[in-house]
Amino acid sequence: MREEQQRTAVVLGSTGSIGTQALDIVRNNPDRFRAVGLAAGGGRLSLLAEQAAEFGVDRVAVADPSRAQELTRALAAHGSHATVLAGAEGVAELAGTECDVVLNGITGALGLESTLAALRSGRRLALANKESLIIGGPLVRELAEPGQIVPVDSEHFALAQCFPYLPDDALASPAHGLVRARREEVSRLVVTASGGPFRGRTRAELAGVTPEQALDHPTWSMGPVITINSATLVNKGLEVIEANLLFDVPFDDIEVVVHPQSIVHSMVEYVDGSTLAKASPPSMTVPIAWGLGSPDRVPGAGASLDWTRAQNWTFEPLDHEAFPAVRLAAQVGRAGGTAPAVYNAANEEAVDAFLGGKLSFTSIMDTVAQVVSEHQRTDRPGAGPSDKALTLDEVYAADTWARARARELLTSRP
Template identity: 50%
Template sequence: MPRRLLILGSTGSIGTQALEVVAAAPEGTFEIVGLAAARQWESVVAQAREHGVTRIALADADAAARAGEAWTDGEVLQGPEGLVRMVLESGADLVLNALVGAAGLGPTVATLGEGIDLALANKESLVVGGELVMQLAEATGARILPVDSEHSALWQLIQAESRTGTSAAREAGTIERLVLTASGGPFRGRTREELARVGVEQALKHPTWAMGGKITIDSATLMNKGLEVIEAQHLFGTGYDRIDVVVHPQSIVHSYVTLNDGAALAHLGHPDMKAPIAFALHHPERRPIPMRPLDLAEVGQLTFERADEETFRCLPLAREAGRAGGTAPCVLNAANEVAVHAFLSGAVGFLEIAEIVEETLNRVEATPVHAFDALYAADREARDVATALVAERA
C-alpha cells in the first residue's frame, strides 16, 4: 500500500523538493492526497494537475477564489480553517508541514490530534507551542519526524547511539551535548557598524542554501539558529545548557553530538535538503536518492568558529525566550515575523529587527501555557506591540 502523503507548503523550497523526492521514489511508494500553500495558487494548481490531486487548499482567501475559478478538476479549500480541514479529511498517513511561520501551528495540532505522523519543516510549530505540541504527540502516539537538516542530523545521530530512539539515549546518559551548526549567513564576520548599512538585497544572498525570503533573513540575523535551539530542546528533551551553536561556513557538518566518553558523532553531507526530506518521508527505511556522494578530499577544508552573539543579538534573545518558557517563545516568534516583514518592505533597518524583538519581549509579559488559546492571545498581543514599534521607526 502506498503511503498517503499530504504536503502543506507545497510551493516553497521544501515542498517542491519533497515532490521531487516523491517523483524519484519507486512507483507505488507514495500517493499524494492533497496540496496546500499560502497564496501561490497558480503553482498549486499546476502541481495538482501534474500529480493527479483532486483537493488543494490556500490560506489566502483571494488566492483560493482565483484557484477555484481557474481549476475545475477538484475542490479548493480556503483560509486557516481550510488547511485544518484538509488535514482532518485527507485520510493521510503522513503530513509534511512545510508552511512558513506561526500559520503552521494549526495544521500541526490537527495532524497530531488525529494521531497522524508529522514530517515537520515548520519550526515555528515547536517554537510557538512546543510544550503543548509535544504533549499532544505523546498522547496520541503520533511521531514527529524532523525535516530541518540540523534536526534530522541530530535525530539520526541519537537513533544511531541509542539503537531504539531518542528516549533510550537520554536515559542511558551517553549523549552529553547537542551541537547545531550554522552557516553564519551572508553577514558572517561583519561588525554592527557595517550591518547598520546593509539592505534587503544583500541580506537575501545566502552563501549556501536557496530558501524563501523570511527564512533567509532569519539566517542572516541568526534568529533561524535561535529558533532551531528551541526546536531541538522540545524534540530531544535536552536542556538549553546542553545545546550549542557553532558557525560552520561550508555547511558540510549538519550537526554533531558529544558523548560521555569524550567522543563525538557528526552527520556530514553536501548541503542538499532532499536528503533530510527523503529520510523523513521514507522513515524508517533509508532509500537511495540521486545525490553526489561526499568526498572530503574534494571539499578540502572544514572550518568552525563561535557565533558572534554580541553582533547578532537574535540568537541570545531566542535562547533567553526558550529558557523563560511559557508564552515567551511565542512572543519572540511573532515579533520576529513582524520585524522581518518590515525589513523586507523597507520600513526598518537590519539591526532594528533584533531591537524590535527585544523590546516586544520586554513589553509583553510571559505567562504559563495551559491551552492553545493562550498562545493565540500572546501571538496577537506581540504582533500588535511589534507593529506599533515598527510604526515608531517609520
C-alpha cells in the same frame, strides 16, 4: 532494505521551497510515494493548480480564503477536479486527511493549527515548520506520541541521526521529549550555522546592509523570510528552542557553532568525550526524503560528498554581540509559556518591515528584544507562569499582542 508499500502524503506549503522539493521526491519515486493532498498560502495559485493536476490529488487547500474561487477556476483550467478547502481551518482539515505522512512546510506561525490537526489524527508528521513546535511547544508535546514527529530541518535531522535511539520495542519515557532516545548518554548538542551572508561583520558594520544583501545567502536557497532569519541568526535561535523540545536537552547543553561550508549539519557530543557528526552537501532533499520515507532511506535522494577532492571544514564561535538572536532565543525558551510565540511574532513583523525598506537590519533584533522584554515584565496576554497549562487561545493572544506592539515600535525605529 525491506520492501516498502506506497506511502500516501499530504504536502502543506507545496509551492514553497520545501514543498516543491518534496514533490520532486514524490515524482522521482512513484513506487514509494503518492501525494493525496496539497496546500499553499495562495501567492502562487497557478503552480498549485499545476501540482494538483500532475499528482491527481483529491483535495487542495489555500490559506487565503479570498483566493478560493480563483483556485477553483485554475484547477478546472488544468483539468483537476480536486475539492478546494479554504482558510487556516481548511489547511488544518487537510492536515487531518487519511494518509501515511503529513509534511508541514508552511512558513511561520500559521502552521501551528495544521501541526496540531495532524497529530490529533495520528498522522506521522514530517515537520519543516519549526515555528509551530516553538510557539506551541507544550501543546505539541502533549499531543505527539514518541517518534510521531520526524524533524525535517537539516540540523535536527542531523541530530536525530546522531542521537542514541531506544529500540522499537522499548517504552519511551515522556522525559525523553519527542524523540525515542537514551538521553543519559548525551552531554551536549552542537548545532551548526553557516553564519549567513554577514559572517565576520561587527554590529556597526551590519547597520547599513540592504534587503538585497541579506537575501544573498552564500550556501542555501530558501524563501525570503527564512533567508533573512538566517542572516540575523534568528533561524538558529529558533532551532535551539526546537532542539530543546525535540530532544529534551537543557539550553545550557545546546551550543551553536559557525561552520561556513554547511557540510556538517550538527553534532551530538557524548558523555565519554566522543562526538558524532552528520555530514553531507548542503541540500534539503535528504532530510525531506527522510521525513517522507523514514525509517527507510530513499536511494538517490541527494548527492554524496566527493572524498576524492581536497576540502577544508572550519568551525568558529558565534559572535553573540553582532548576532544576539541565539541568546535571546534561549532566554525565551527557558521562560516557556507564550514567550517563544512573542519572539517569533515580533520577528516576523520586523522582517516584513525590513524587506519593505521600513526598518534597518540591526533594528530587527532590537525590536524583537524590546517586545520580548515588555512581554516578560508586564501583564501581557499569555504572560502567566510558564508551568501552567497553555491553551491555543493564549498562544494566539500573545501572537496578536506581539505583532501589534512590534508594529507600534516599527513606526519609531530607524
